[in-house]
Amino acid sequence: xxxxxxxxASLHYVSAxxxxxACSGSGVIVTCELGTLGAGAAATVAIVVxxxxxxxxxxxxxxxxxxxxxxxxxxxxxxxxxxxxxxxxVVDSHVTVIQDxxxxxxxxxxxTLERSRSCFISAxxxxxxxxLVDDDDDPxxxxxxxxxxxxxxxxxxxQTALAGYALQAIDCAASGGASAVPDxxxxxxxxxxxxGGDIACTFRNAxxxxxxxxxxxPGPPGSLTVIENTSPDLxxxxxxxxxxxxxxxxxxxxxxxxxxxxxxxxxxxPLLGTYTFANLQPxxxxxxxxxxxxxxxISVTCGAGDLVDATIKGAFLSIAPGESTTxxxxxxxxx
Numbered sequence: 001x002x003x004x005x006x007x008x009a010s011l012h013y014v015s016a017x018x019x020x021x022a023c024s025g026s027g028v029i030v031t032c033e034l035g036t037l038g039a040g041a042a043a044t045v046a047i048v049v050x051x052x053x054x055x056x057x058x059x060x061x062x063x064x065x066x067x068x069x070x071x072x073x074x075x076x077x078x079x080x081x082x083x084x085x086x087x088x089x090v091v092d093s094h095v096t097v098i099q100d101x102x103x104x105x106x107x108x109x110x111x112t113l114e115r116s117r118s119c120f121i122s123a124x125x126x127x128x129x130x131x132l133v134d135d136d137d138d139p140x141x142x143x144x145x146x147x148x149x150x151x152x153x154x155x156x157x158x159q160t161a162l163a164g165y166a167l168q169a170i171d172c173a174a175s176g177g178a179s180a181v182p183d184x185x186x187x188x189x190x191x192x193x194x195x196g197g198d199i200a201c202t203f204r205n206a207x208x209x210x211x212x213x214x215x216x217x218p219g220p221p222g223s224l225t226v227i228e229n230t231s232p233d234l235x236x237x238x239x240x241x242x243x244x245x246x247x248x249x250x251x252x253x254x255x256x257x258x259x260x261x262x263x264x265x266x267x268x269x270p271l272l273g274t275y276t277f278a279n280l281q282p283x284x285x286x287x288x289x290x291x292x293x294x295x296x297x298i299s300v301t302c303g304a305g306d307l308v309d310a311t312i313k314g315a316f317l318s319i320a321p322g323e324s325t326t327x328x329x330x331x332x333x334x335x
Contacts, residue, residue: 001064002045002064003035005060008059011028012050013047018045025047030047064156092148093195095155097145113147113155152194157188158173159203167203169203172202174199176197179189221279224274226327230266240288242285261275288313288314291313297327299329
């Protein structure tokens with residue numbers, strides 16, 4: 001028994017498999033030689049294709065046998081139609097930087113925008129995109145500049161510190177599902193950009209003045225270091241997510257709901273086996289490790305008083321002002 005499928009011209013053949021026999025493809029012709037089928041027997045053929053354009057696609061399937069005469073050849077051929085829906089258009093997100101320098105307008109100010117490496121995407125991106133702005137009226141540099149971003153992800157926008165030129169405030173406005181959390185101490189903004197989201201941030205500087213305290217976040221920030229300990233050291237990536245999990249000043253102020261990191265303790269990997277979540281405002285956090293196929297979490301250890309659960313690869317931590325704590329996750333290859 002032979003099966004021949006003539007694909008629509010805009011379908012690209014990838015592979016074909018059958019429950020018995022063998023299949024091959026060339027161009028738009030897919031052929032499967034199934035061998036002998038007994039009376040009442042059935043065989044299954046699966047064909048994988050990739051469409052090159054949207055719209056209806058009609059392919060024609062024919063079965064035949066060189067040794068058996070079919071008393072009803074009229075049902076040996078069938079046309080089948082599939083619809084391909086055009087993908088949604090890519091909607092860019094935008095980040096606008098506005099410089100407000102008060103009485104020090106001519107000072108050039110440098111900004112960098114960095115994307116979290118925890119976003120699993122292959123879109124082209126420089127590790128750090130930078131720009132220069134100033135707040136005077138000459139046309140050499142603009143007062144504001146815009147990043148146009150194709151990839152929804154977490155980003156960090158940072159102003160390069162200038163000696164004797166203090167950052168007094170960062171004011172951001174977000175729309176389209178995006179969010180922005182300024183960190184005056186670091187001179188940066190954590191951005192959570194959705195597709196089509198827009199964020200505009202104004203950085204206000206003045207010469208010789210210290211930054212003003214932020215009443216929303218009393219006390220110095222803390223930090224959390226995550227260490228991945230894998231046995232054996234294989235090139236598998238482990239993803240960890242940190243989120244606020246309790247009422248605190250950060251929630252009221254719109255602190256970014258989540259951060260993520262990708263770890264790998266394999267010495268040959270470009271990734272590191274440890275990561276520090278810095279500048280954490282005092283609050284209760286939940287730390288979770290995403291499941292990595294083929295591995296089992298053996299143990300989770302954190303600071304005294306922290307709640308840990310290896311069965312969910314998680315921990316609940318209360319970060320006090322200025323506290324630095326460490327969590328170690330030990331994973332082993334499943335038998």
